[in-house]
Amino acid sequence: MTKSTPRSAMGAPSRRQLLKATGAAVLTTPFVSRAWATTTEINMLAWYGHGEPDVVAEYEAANSVRFVPKYYAGGDNMLALIAQSPPGTYDLILSDAEFVQQLNAAGYIDPLEAGDYPLDDMLHEDFKQFPGHWSDGKLYSMMLRGGHLGVSYNTTSVSEEEAQSYSCFWKPELEGKVGHFDWHLPNLGMMSLYNGNGAGLWDVDDAAWDAVQETTMSLRKQVGGFFDYGGTFNGLKNGEMQAMCGIGDWITGVLEKDGAPVASVIPKEGGIQFTESYSIGKGSEKAAEVTRFIQYMMSPEGQVKSAQMAAYPGFCVTKAGRALLNEVDPAEAQRSHQVAGDPQDPITLINEGRIHYRDIPQQQSLEDWNDFWSEYKNA
Numbered sequence: 249m250t251k252s253t254p255r256s257a258m259g260a261p262s263r264r265q266l267l268k269a270t271g272a273a274v275l276t277t278p279f280v281s282r283a284w285a286t287t288t289e290i291n292m293l294a295w296y297g298h299g300e301p302d303v304v305a306e307y308e309a310a311n312s313v314r315f316v317p318k319y320y321a322g323g324d325n326m327l328a329l330i331a332q333s334p335p336g337t338y339d340l341i342l343s344d345a346e347f348v349q350q351l352n353a354a355g356y357i358d359p360l361e362a363g364d365y366p367l368d369d370m371l372h373e374d375f376k377q378f379p380g381h382w383s384d385g386k387l388y389s390m391m392l393r394g395g396h397l398g399v400s401y402n403t404t405s406v407s408e409e410e411a412q413s414y415s416c417f418w419k420p421e422l423e424g425k426v427g428h429f430d431w432h433l434p435n436l437g438m439m440s441l442y443n444g445n446g447a448g449l450w451d452v453d454d455a456a457w458d459a460v461q462e463t464t465m466s467l468r469k470q471v472g473g474f475f476d477y478g479g480t481f482n483g484l485k486n487g488e489m490q491a492m493c494g495i496g497d498w499i500t501g502v503l504e505k506d507g508a509p510v511a512s513v514i515p516k517e518g519g520i521q522f523t524e525s526y527s528i529g530k531g532s533e534k535a536a537e538v539t540r541f542i543q544y545m546m547s548p549e550g551q552v553k554s555a556q557m558a559a560y561p562g563f564c565v566t567k568a569g570r571a572l573l574n575e576v577d578p579a580e581a582q583r584s585h586q587v588a589g590d591p592q593d594p595i596t597l598i599n600e601g602r603i604h605y606r607d608i609p610q611q612q613s614l615e616d617w618n619d620f621w622s623e624y625k626n627a
Contacts, residue, residue, distance in 0.1 A: 288537055292317045294342035297559025322431045323347035330356050336531030340538045345523035346607045348389040349380040357527040359386040365546055369566045372595055389525040390542055393554045393562035397434050397496035398519040400512040405490040411513045414442040422490050423470050427483050429494035430474040432621035439464045441517045451610035461620055468627050484510050498560040514602055521603050548572040563594050
């Protein structure tokens with residue numbers, strides 16, 4: 249399993265700093281207030297930020313619920329936390345999309361009613377029947393948001409032209425100043441793309457897997473550290489790290505809005521989409537309340553809340569959500585390229601084949617990749 253530290257213990261930037269950086273617009277929840285009702289606690293398992301006040305406070309106040317978040321970093325850690333907990337511990341599970349099949353196979357989540365969600369309003373056809381979210385005609389997870397991973401860099405050390413290839417990580421001037429977000433999937437996925445595996449980046453045979461490991465090991469002398477969320481953020485902010493592998497705008501976007509000279513681009517070899525989705529935990533006694541919250545997050549207002557999330561930005565996945573983002577926060581829509589006609593529009597990049605959905609290894613196990621990642625870190 250990944251050695252990443254749960255985000256609740258990461259020393260991440262304070263919420264006050266992050267809110268200052270985002271300038272998030274305040275939206276009114278469209279859901280009817282139930283302030284008279286008894287407050288219901290909803291146990292949430294998620295990446296850091298999803299249970300924070302900038303996302304859920306208005307909904308909590310209007311619907312007499314209180315979210316109790318447990319934060320993790322990396323899908324491997326998520327699975328471990330659920331496995332170590334009694335059934336029904338988590339009412340709401342935010343999962344990286346590539347782990348939904350494993351959640352389902354292990355019996356950790358219950359099916360959703362597809363008709364409860366705006367599938368016909370999704371921005372891309374792929375999002376309606378997203379890989380792994382369906383089984384035997386039943387929906388098990390609702391796609392909430394996404395983001396793209398590529399080359400993240402300090403603009404004073406790496407030019408935009410150089411950042412158009414993962415080869416910039418090997419730039420001699422960056423020796424000791426390249427960092428890794430400490431999770432094997434995004435990092436090794438990028439090395440697979442750099443090796444030319446394209447759409448088959450997760451489905452590599454033994455020879456190609458050996459080549460990915462060799463390429464990765466060749467980068468080791470450049471690496472100055474392996475970081476959790478807070479370390480990744482601070483390493484780029486203070487300039488200790490001049491480039492970062494395994495991330496994208498979900499980190500640099502927060503820093504960029506605060507004036508830091510950093511950026512993220514999708515290089516010529518292609519990028520990776522992280523996709524976050526909501527599921528209802530198996531055995532939850534609060535499925536009705538959780539369903540209403542997921543419906544809210546899929547509403548235009550909820551989609552904007554998600555896109556503006558203080559901890560790390562993301563893409564809207566519904567047409568109505570993107571339209572409202574452009575209306576209430578055009579600066580963020582333009583900064584994140586969520587504007588029709590922008591050549592870096594996330595949907596355009598998917599249609600051009602430059603973006604590949606993050607997945608798990610097809611011919612090796614997660615343990616194989618993680619074992620190599622540990623070997624690489626200790627090299």
